[in-house]
Amino acid sequence: MNTESWEAWSFRTKTGETGLQAENLVGFEVEATDGGIGKIVNGSTDDGSSWIVVDTGPWIFGRLVVLPAGTIDRVDTEDEKVYLDLTKEQVKDSPPPTEEAAAPDQEYRGILGTYYGGIYGPRGGGF
Template sequence: MNDNLWGYQPSSGYTEGADLTGYSVEATDGSIGKVDKHSDEVGSAFLVVDIGVWIFGKDVLLPAGTVRGIDTEARKVFVDLTKDQIKDSPEFDKHKHTGDPVYHEQIAGYYGNFRLM
C-alpha cells in the first residue's frame, strides 16, 4: 500500500471520477459485500461497503489505500484485506462517521496494522 491510506494506489487502476457504487468487494479470501458509497476526495478517499450479507445491516468504511485493484468490466473492487479484518473493523455509522476526522484517525490506526511493507 502507499503511504497515504486515504488515496487510491496508482497501481489500483482507479480513474478519477469513476463511480464504484454497486461494485462487488473482494477481500483476499473471497467476496465481502458491495460498495454503497465512495469518495475520491483528495486526502480523504474511501469506500463505504455494505457487508450485510455477513452481518445484517453492517456497513464498514475502507480507506481508498486498501484498494489493490479494480475490474470495471466485472464491476469488482479488490482490497488487500481479509474478510475477518474487514468484519472486525471499528463500528461505523454512515450518518455520523463518514466525514469525522477523529473516526478517520481511528480507522487509519486499525487498517494501518495490516499494511504491507
C-alpha cells in the same frame, strides 16, 4: 502489499489507471483476499481523504464498513469488482462507523487510520 509507500486515504495508482472515481464504483462488488464482502454504496475521492462504504449484507448482519481508499488493491471495471488486499476477518474486525457512515469525520478517520495502520505498517495511519 507494499507497506513502505501505503497511504490510507489515497487510491493506489497502477500503470494505465487514471481517473478513478469512488462515485463510479457504487454498486461494484467488493472482494477480500478470501471472498466477497458486499457492495459499494458510497464513496469519496477527495484529495487525501478518499474512502468507500461497503454494505456487507447478511455477512456481518448488514453492517456498513468504511474502507480507506488505500485498502483497494485493484479495480476491475469490466466485471464491476473491487479487490482488497485484506482478509474478510480483517474487514470484519474493523471499527464500526460512528454514525451512518455517509462521510467519515476526522475523528473516525483517525480511528480507522490507526486500525489499518496496524495492518499495513507504521506509515499506514497517516492522513
